[in-house]
Amino acid sequence: MAGLINEEDLATVRERSRIDEVVGTYVTLRRAGGGSLTGLCPFHDEKTPSFHVTPARGFYHCFGCGEGGDVIAFVQKINNVSFAEAVEYLADRVGIQLRYSDGGGQRMEPGLRLRVLEANQQAAEYFAGQLIGSAGLAGRQFLDSRGFDKVVAEQFGIGFAPTGGRDLGQHLKAKGFTDDELVKAGLIRENGWDFFQGRVLWPIRDAGRSVLGFGARRIFEDDRMPAKYLNTPETIVYKKSNVLYGLDLARQSIARKSQAVVVEGYTDVMACHLAGVDTAVASCGTAFGDDHARLLQRMLGTGDVAGGEVIFTFDGDAAGQAAALKVFKGDQNFLAQTYVAVEPTGLDPCDLRIQQGDAALRELVGRRVPLYRFVMRNVLAGYDLDRVDGRLAALRAAAPLVSSIRDNSLVPGYLRELSQLLGMDPEEVRREVKVTVQRRGRPAERKPDHDEALPGMPEPKASLPVPDPTDRRLEAERGTLRLLIRAPETFTADWNGLSADDFTHPAYRALYESVLATGDGPGIWTQRVLQANPDPVLEQLVVSLAVEPVLRTPTEAYSREYSSQVRLLALARQIAQLKSRLQRTNPLEDQPAYDRMFATLVNLEKQRRELLAVAAGPAA
Numbered sequence: 001m002a003g004l005i006n007e008e009d010l011a012t013v014r015e016r017s018r019i020d021e022v023v024g025t026y027v028t029l030r031r032a033g034g035g036s037l038t039g040l041c042p043f044h045d046e047k048t049p050s051f052h053v054t055p056a057r058g059f060y061h062c063f064g065c066g067e068g069g070d071v072i073a074f075v076q077k078i079n080n081v082s083f084a085e086a087v088e089y090l091a092d093r094v095g096i097q098l099r100y101s102d103g104g105g106q107r108m109e110p111g112l113r114l115r116v117l118e119a120n121q122q123a124a125e126y127f128a129g130q131l132i133g134s135a136g137l138a139g140r141q142f143l144d145s146r147g148f149d150k151v152v153a154e155q156f157g158i159g160f161a162p163t164g165g166r167d168l169g170q171h172l173k174a175k176g177f178t179d180d181e182l183v184k185a186g187l188i189r190e191n192g193w194d195f196f197q198g199r200v201l202w203p204i205r206d207a208g209r210s211v212l213g214f215g216a217r218r219i220f221e222d223d224r225m226p227a228k229y230l231n232t233p234e235t236i237v238y239k240k241s242n243v244l245y246g247l248d249l250a251r252q253s254i255a256r257k258s259q260a261v262v263v264e265g266y267t268d269v270m271a272c273h274l275a276g277v278d279t280a281v282a283s284c285g286t287a288f289g290d291d292h293a294r295l296l297q298r299m300l301g302t303g304d305v306a307g308g309e310v311i312f313t314f315d316g317d318a319a320g321q322a323a324a325l326k327v328f329k330g331d332q333n334f335l336a337q338t339y340v341a342v343e344p345t346g347l348d349p350c351d352l353r354i355q356q357g358d359a360a361l362r363e364l365v366g367r368r369v370p371l372y373r374f375v376m377r378n379v380l381a382g383y384d385l386d387r388v389d390g391r392l393a394a395l396r397a398a399a400p401l402v403s404s405i406r407d408n409s410l411v412p413g414y415l416r417e418l419s420q421l422l423g424m425d426p427e428e429v430r431r432e433v434k435v436t437v438q439r440r441g442r443p444a445e446r447k448p449d450h451d452e453a454l455p456g457m458p459e460p461k462a463s464l465p466v467p468d469p470t471d472r473r474l475e476a477e478r479g480t481l482r483l484l485i486r487a488p489e490t491f492t493a494d495w496n497g498l499s500a501d502d503f504t505h506p507a508y509r510a511l512y513e514s515v516l517a518t519g520d521g522p523g524i525w526t527q528r529v530l531q532a533n534p535d536p537v538l539e540q541l542v543v544s545l546a547v548e549p550v551l552r553t554p555t556e557a558y559s560r561e562y563s564s565q566v567r568l569l570a571l572a573r574q575i576a577q578l579k580s581r582l583q584r585t586n587p588l589e590d591q592p593a594y595d596r597m598f599a600t601l602v603n604l605e606k607q608r609r610e611l612l613a614v615a616a617g618p619a620a
């Protein structure tokens with residue numbers, strides 16, 4: 001950390017920083033009489049100016065919101081930076097090399113930062129002039145094809161780097177810049193050639209509108225640089241992880257609306273601003289990273305973690321989903337504020353504006369959903385949530401996402417959300433996530449579980465799994481089959497109304513289907529059952545059932561108790577499944593389907609109550 005700023009230097013910075021110039025980069029000021037200037041306050045929303053700057057006294061004051069102070073206070077407030085940072089910013093601006101009371105570590109060579117900024121500014125003006133001139137035809141054609149005319153190009157300061165190879169270098173050296181300064185600015189290469197040649201250029205500025213560097217797009221087939229986009233290399237002022245294209249344009253709206261929209265390209269930023277989404281920015285030549293997030297956070301400037309939205313626009317495709325997941329796994333400090341706006345057609349904002357107009361872009365942003373919901377939905381989309389095993393597998397896939405959330409205060413909300421998306425009991429979801437946390441670090445083990453076998457599941461006839469005879473959850477099914485094998489005469493003609501779907505274990509289900517398939521034929525009952533479905537596992541099962549002890553003498557009532565248990569459990573599953581679907585169905589979207597499901601649910605509940613009356617009888 002730097003030490004205390006030298007008093008003398010501080011005074012000089014104050015003296016030389018003209019408040020009307022500094023404020024003027026953020027607010028359009030007009031003369032108001034009495035030596036005062038006025039404009040729209042950058043710190044509160046207003047339609048008529050109540051923000052005043054008095055250059056003679058070096059102060060600003062807003063009669064609307066009461067904000068006021070000197071030039072340093074203004075820089076602190078507008079950029080959300082510390083006192084020292086504000087002083088450094090202003091010192092750079094007016095060309096003062098600050099001294100610190102205790103050394104303050106390594107300082108940059110005097111004035112280089114400012115020289116680089118100045119060279120960039122001159123370069124931007126030169127490039128803009130080239131775009132309008134005869135050399136810039138190809139650049140203008142490119143912009144035209146993106147729906148941007150001359151006025152727009154001017155508004156965004158777009159330029160064109162000529163193909164000559166040394167034009168910019170010669171232009172700037174004639175203005176007094178040295179080779180060394182231009183190399184350090186990233187404007188020319190060590191060998192003296194211009195860094196950008198034959199490309200359309202976007203000036204990348206900071207919030208104070210200083211040009212930090214450029215983004216450049218290839219437009220000629222024979223461009224010697226392979227990359228479609230080329231950016232200023234890292235320089236004393238251009239750090240790609242710390243710059244956002246459009247920040248100078250979006251700065252005030254971001255602060256005012258407590259919202260920032262992150263898009264992917266320069267033309268996307270332009271399209272957004274032209275469409276009224278004036279909070280759009282883009283990272284330049286690199287993925288949106290943690291530093292970008294912090295930069296935006298400072299600009300959102302609410303200072304309140306709960307406030308502010310950062311909205312990412314992604315393609316709905318796999319790449320977009322991966323990008324979203326990456327943001328999710330990045331700096332989670334802003335997770336609660338991070339949103340995703342997905343364009344289902346896959347069009348980027350620039351193309352969307354060309355094809356569907358400005359309103360479509362505003363709607364895209366309006367459709368934003370919280371990032372974690374987007375990520376979770378993507379994970380769950382790969383599973384069949386109509387099936388118990390599908391829901392369970394989806395839960396297991398999503399659990400690591402929830403358990404990776406570091407902010408504990410967010411977890412309960414996300415658990416609720418996940419259980420809603422799955423249509424599962426929140427408590428069950430919470431348990432599974434807890435298990436995932438405990439399991440973390442070890443490879444996920446996934447042992448087959450007959451619980452996942454389900455009605456409607458394709459029957460693996462060749463190799464039926466052997467059911468565990470001591471499994472208490474399957475006791476009703478096994479007991480019912482035991483009675484069916486031992487005392488079929490105690491069942492009604494329709495086997496007490498049982499159906500194959502009532503049996504969850506594939507072997508039990510297969511055995512019941514064999515029973516259904518028998519009919520009144522000759523021969524021993526168990527042999528007839530086995531003939532209907534010859535399978536080694538079934539044969540073994542029938543033998544086991546035939547010798548297992550039956551606690552009471554089989555009677556019709558006893559058989560009905562067992563079969564009712566099986567029916568009740570099956571009904572409970574169906575009801576849970578239907579409730580889960582109802583939870584996931586928006587009645588506003590499909591009222592008839594919702595009503596049908598609801599009617600079925602009522603019917604199932606009625607059957608369940610009737611069965612309960614039977615099953616309530618004295619058990620074995």
Ligand SMILES: [Zn+2]
Pocket residue numbers: 041042043044051062063064065066067
């Ligand atoms: Zn104000």
